[in-house]
Amino acid sequence: MSDDSSLHERMRGLIDRMAVDLLWQDLRRGDREEPLRGYLTRGAGPDAPWEFRFAEAVPGLEPGAVLRLATIQERWRVASVGPVQLDGQALAWSARVERLGQEPAEAAPPDLDQLITAAQELLAKSTLVPMECEDVEEALTRLRGLAGRMGEPGAAERVALRLRLLRDRFQACPQTGHAARGLILRLEAAFKRLEQD
Numbered sequence: 001m002s003d004d005s006s007l008h009e010r011m012r013g014l015i016d017r018m019a020v021d022l023l024w025q026d027l028r029r030g031d032r033e034e035p036l037r038g039y040l041t042r043g044a045g046p047d048a049p050w051e052f053r054f055a056e057a058v059p060g061l062e063p064g065a066v067l068r069l070a071t072i073q074e075r076w077r078v079a080s081v082g083p084v085q086l087d088g089q090a091l092a093w094s095a096r097v098e099r100l101g102q103e104p105a106e107a108a109p110p111d112l113d114q115l116i117t118a119a120q121e122l123l124a125k126s127t128l129v130p131m132e133c134e135d136v137e138e139a140l141t142r143l144r145g146l147a148g149r150m151g152e153p154g155a156a157e158r159v160a161l162r163l164r165l166l167r168d169r170f171q172a173c174p175q176t177g178h179a180a181r182g183l184i185l186r187l188e189a190a191f192k193r194l195e196q197d
Contacts, residue, residue, distance in 0.1 A: 007129075010172070011084075011091040014135075015039065015055045018165055021070035022052065024061060039161070040069070040076075042138035050076065051094045053084060061095060072154030075100040086131055112147045112190045116140050119166065119183055126176045132169050139165045143187070150194045159191050 018039035025033045038054040052067055068075045076097035083090035123136050139162040149155050170180030
């Protein structure tokens with residue numbers, strides 16, 4: 001019982017820390033955009049779906065609605081809505097989404113690519129639960145793609161969000177917390193250099 005409660009609290013704490021300002025709109029009803037708080041994540045693997053996660057169900061959020069980060073224009077269409085479950089218990093609420101307009105794939109510079117690969121190797125040694133591992137994998141995939149687009153509006157904010165997720169996840173694991181601290185600092189420095197170029 002206490003394990004279930006702890007897992008629930010960890011998920012709620014993650015959402016509270018990672019949540020950013022979003023806007024959503026039901027185009028079928030012609031509604032105006034409404035404010036919302038949540039964060040964007042993706043499961044492991046190249047074909048894993050993107051989803052926004054929320055602390056609780058969002059009344060009226062249904063397939064066909066459009067979500068976007070409040071600070072940038074990247075938009076996502078909701079494909080399905082439902083609970084995030086682990087071992088039969090609902091820990092949060094999610095909207096699986098499809099990006100409207102695909103971002104071009106870019107290769108990360110070699111030094112950044114090596115750091116991201118090192119983070120993936122560190123993840124393999126961790127004792128994080130599957131849902132947390134998926135979040136780390138998604139963050140690393142996004143960082144690799146963002147490395148070639150640091151001049152775009154909102155790119156620095158998205159990098160900061162992913163690095164914060166990595167810090168939260170790795171520090172929750174005794175096996176990876178210490179090693180990850182230095183690695184994430186090197187990642188931050190590498191992205192800062194890219195931003196200034």
